[in-house]
Amino acid sequence: MSRMITYAEALNEALREEMRRDENVIVFGEDVAVIGGAYRVTKGLLEEFGSRRVLDTPISEAAIVGMAVGAALIGLRPVAEIMYLDFLTLGMDQLVTHAAKARFMSGGQVKLPLVVRTQYSLGRVHASQHSQFLAPWFLNVPGLKVVLPSTPYDAKGLLKSSIRDDDPVLFIESGVLYSTKGQVPADEYLVPLGRADVKKTGDDVTIVAVSRTVIEALKAAEKLMEEGINAEVIDPRTINPMDWDTILNSVRKTNRLVVVDDGHKTGSISAEIAAKVVEEAFDSLEGPIIRVNSPDIPVPSSQPLEKTFMVSAEKIVEAVLKII
Amino acid sequence: MSRMITYAEALNEALREEMRRDENVIVFGEDVAVIGGAYRVTKGLLEEFGSRRVLDTPISEAAIVGMAVGAALIGLRPVAEIMYLDFLTLGMDQLVTHAAKARFMSGGQVKLPLVVRTQYSLGRVHASQHSQFLAPWFLNVPGLKVVLPSTPYDAKGLLKSSIRDDDPVLFIESGVLYSTKGQVPADEYLVPLGRADVKKTGDDVTIVAVSRTVIEALKAAEKLMEEGINAEVIDPRTINPMDWDTILNSVRKTNRLVVVDDGHKTGSISAEIAAKVVEEAFDSLEGPIIRVNSPDIPVPSSQPLEKTFMVSAEKIVEAVLKII
Amino acid sequence: MSDVIVVGETSVDEYCDVGLTPREMVDMLKQMLEIRRFEERVERLFLVEGELIGPCHLYLGQEAIAVGVIKALTNEDIVVSTYRGHGHALARGVSMEMLMGELYGREIGTCKGLGGSMHSAMYVKKNILMATAIVGSGIPIAAGIALGLKYKNSDNIVTCFFGDGAATTGAFHEGINMAAVLKLPVLYVCENNQYAYSLPFSKSFAAGNVAEFASGYGLRSYFVYGNDVISVYRASREAVEEVRKHKSPVFIECRTYRQKGHGVYDRALYRPKEEVDEWLRNDPVMKFSRRLVELGVLTEEELKNIDEDVKEKVEKAVEIARKAKVLEFGELFKYLYSSR
Amino acid sequence: MSDVIVVGETSVDEYCDVGLTPREMVDMLKQMLEIRRFEERVERLFLVEGELIGPCHLYLGQEAIAVGVIKALTNEDIVVSTYRGHGHALARGVSMEMLMGELYGREIGTCKGLGGSMHSAMYVKKNILMATAIVGSGIPIAAGIALGLKYKNSDNIVTCFFGDGAATTGAFHEGINMAAVLKLPVLYVCENNQYAYSLPFSKSFAAGNVAEFASGYGLRSYFVYGNDVISVYRASREAVEEVRKHKSPVFIECRTYRQKGHGVYDRALYRPKEEVDEWLRNDPVMKFSRRLVELGVLTEEELKNIDEDVKEKVEKAVEIARKAKVLEFGELFKYLYSSR
Ligand SMILES: Cc1ncc(C[n+]2csc(CCOP(=O)(O)OP(=O)(O)O)c2C)c(N)n1
Ligand SMILES: Cc1ncc(C[n+]2csc(CCOP(=O)(O)OP(=O)(O)O)c2C)c(N)n1
Ligand SMILES: [Mg+2]
């Protein structure tokens, strides 16, 4: 049995199920309790689980992440919400210098089963300070796990796995995907961390895409099909750790790679994927690896400009055609 | 006329000269005035320029960077010191979401001629929380310029250019290099931002290395010479904007590339360089691009473990031999 | 509140002692009306016409603060604003077309359409040097501006607006402590509208009020009834003088109320109806216009005329903004760096 | 300091009323001596033998605080420590070999040599769950631990140590406000040694003292003479009871003095000689040992014997640490993740 539900609803179900399953799971952050989150992902949790387990906090991002670190150290499984990925710049010390390192630097004495949930708002006319896709930074933070779901199915299954995971997980949602719908089983399931998903198989070219751009990549693959090009579309889902096997095997099969994500091109997730592939599968490559990204400028507010700014199916098609 | 002086002394001279030259240059940060900085880079500035221009601040990294933003907005040229690169995690909002974006998001109304000086301490037994090489993050922040000098000569010339630059500059020094000596002209000179330096010419392989690892790369090149391999060593010096021409031209000549920096491998500066080269100069490449980096774990404190952890000339030699 | 100067509502009898001419008071009312009608129109453009989209935070109910504080400043004094900044901009005299143009994402906008509503108040020609959308972040930036002003021996000061929610950010603490320790000429104005998005002030801040807490930094601190423009002006004038003279920070908390939701789409059902009603009865625009009529400074007729003029002006701004063009995408790259 | 409970030096006459047995007091002195001799030895290992390297922050002069506060806790109460943590660890009963082993970077160290001096106090078996080297960052982490304790209806509390410099960080403000608003059982202990590296307290913090400022969050707050272990203990016992009973944060500022430089290599020439001398005359270890002798709880002879024993213990720890082995590099990867 499965139903069509939205990405936001899928996340909400994941939280509910894990909170029912494990008393140690608690949720806190700005506006998560009484109104159920700025984007309603935590809707109804206060009503079901009460104010002991679902807490509205002041506007104190560093303390929110820090509190998650402390709660995890004492054995809870906190799920902290940071309303926008941009605001995580205020919690970087706690996330990067504490959550990701406490286990290692103590010689393995502690574990930190915490989740920081957040979302990036590129595509919603939010301007430079509310549209940053900062995910690539966290590739470079060993000790963290980083998850970016692209479908309601993945969103639910990955969030459940993240909550059960014993390590700190940064869970980055896509704001524009909240309202997108997809099939989600009524029965419980998990999607494991660290495993990519082949969203579409193909032989001619591999397209690796992350989060929102997976949807664009799939549209691009459809258009390419019309031109007789059969693209394989891979969604890593977890970027740290990355499922290199799936990506490398695909490139070894297709011999061509286009990498796509919503970040600025320079220093992007796509850069890491390209670098790894050229390092490990150079001999399989029959052409350059093309990256499709946002340009290296902040995000403009004006809607038509933002649209031009963003990765689209058209840009992906164009990139594929360059190397085929 | 030139003298042998240390990297720290060279930086100190740069600050002095620019402060003499331009009344708008002021310096502030933790412990920069009375003791002249934790690593004495600002030594003597208080005595020469007085407490109006050289200010000790409380331990408030966000406010230090924020104050630099404000001071720049009103026409000063602040040089703010963040004692360790690790502590910049506390000032990310101000640096990334304000300094780097204010000009763009206001439609070009303002300019922000500020410098944030900091240093990374990998190699000094400082453990996980004081040894992070976070430079790769800033590749992905358009609007910032990012400078990492490897020699006393570059340190001085680049810091002077950074202070004169009208845009926000993140100036990342290497703690272990402070005491290294090099020739520095007695007469005034500048090193322009955005221009790489070919530290050694060669035909067989290109080694691009950043900051401290430039020294290791040069040692590696010497050893390789003994084996008849003539490596070209390039120091980008500014990683944002990167001098792609110099790097690409070198690879087009040598057809082989090893990239080196002090960061964790995944998501490193080296990743971006590899990705760009494979995108732009694929046909010139005769083998995979190898990255030489720190492993993907936090930095251990114990000295022998830290040593094993770090990039070394030996590891660079090994990498070159793999692709030659 | 031992360490705090409390400024309650100003009675009509006291109006004459304030030192404002009737003309000035009418101008202040006109500014308040401009903000009121502008924001009402913007709300409709979002919710009824659906012509505007994205985040937008209305200033409705807080008009007395922007107008009262800014009246106490010179044009050369610097202002640091926020995402809830339309009111600050209009009180500073930013043109309605440009402000509306920014909301429409047009090239004629204050930020050429690159900032949108949340940054629309950033307009350097009117000395508004920042409009940040990150809660609290303007506070250290204002300290830096003040450092620059002091360094240059300027007589100007900087005024930094923020909300009650900002009082719980690290930036608030670091910024105000920095300004206090370094003795920087900043006027900090906390517009306490009693909500940070859905969070009521009592659940947000451990202290009973922000003014008293701020006095803990050794600052002179005011607690002001923020729905009375004359009270806000009186306190601000005194505070501004203090900042200018002593080159040290001063703090003002204005108690007010957010008449609408946090953002334009928020219906704010989390607030008790009686509370909302109580504050609506104390609407700052109504209050001030009634007083001016009472005082004989203005007739009902004149008031109506002013209001009609303002509405027309707003409508014209909409027309102009609607028709204006969007920047070419290629132009954007020009705004990244000043130098290359 | 109207809102603050001041606890000055305790006179010998009052010792009998404190509720500590002579045995307990001698044990406290022994702990203080352990810290003293350990730190003195460490200093020599850095500066004379040159056997240790890297950053290291000595606890010399602050011994009364760690010992006095921790004596007021149960072993199950949680402690959050800092880079200046050797004293906290020893007062909690962490073995000297393990602590010294950590400084030597050996596998027998509290953190297997991965943490070094700055994190050496992090030892979970003694319920020290964090030793952070980022100033102020322990404050919100302690709030989170307290949230967990409260959630589990535990009777335990968490005690969080930090310095005067931490009081100017954003984390201090956000963390304490959070703990106050959510009513979390944390005892915040500010060890005000009057310097943050080279910065004297008066140039760091806008308020005259941290205790009074903290009372602005609505907390009960103590201002304690920190060089008297009995005063620290008395205040802490009361504060701990309060936290345990009301499940709300309480604040203690202990005034003390950093007898040495900020780090072991810092000669701290920036401090006035008279100030240093004055505080050295009030050395907490000398003070307490003199009192115990005065009180007849201890003879000079016994004191000397205890001291000799402690020194021997320190020397043994050095021997063991020196000879211990370093972890294999390959092992490090095991400590990255708990699960894969
Ligand atoms: C650091 C940060 N956290 C969260 C947000 C999201 N947010 C925007 S405004 C707001 C409420 C701010 O309340 P307050 O400071 O009282 O100002 P008001 O909106 O009431 O004017 C929140 C939570 C943000 N923009 N920045
Ligand atoms: C956020 C941060 N900024 C700066 C430093 C560098 N630093 C380490 S300790 C210290 C002084 C801290 O003073 P205080 O809090 O009074 O503690 P004390 O060292 O006196 O025990 C500084 C500046 C740091 N570790 N973390
Ligand atoms: Mg508010």
Ligand SMILES: [Mg+2]
């Ligand atoms: Mg101190």
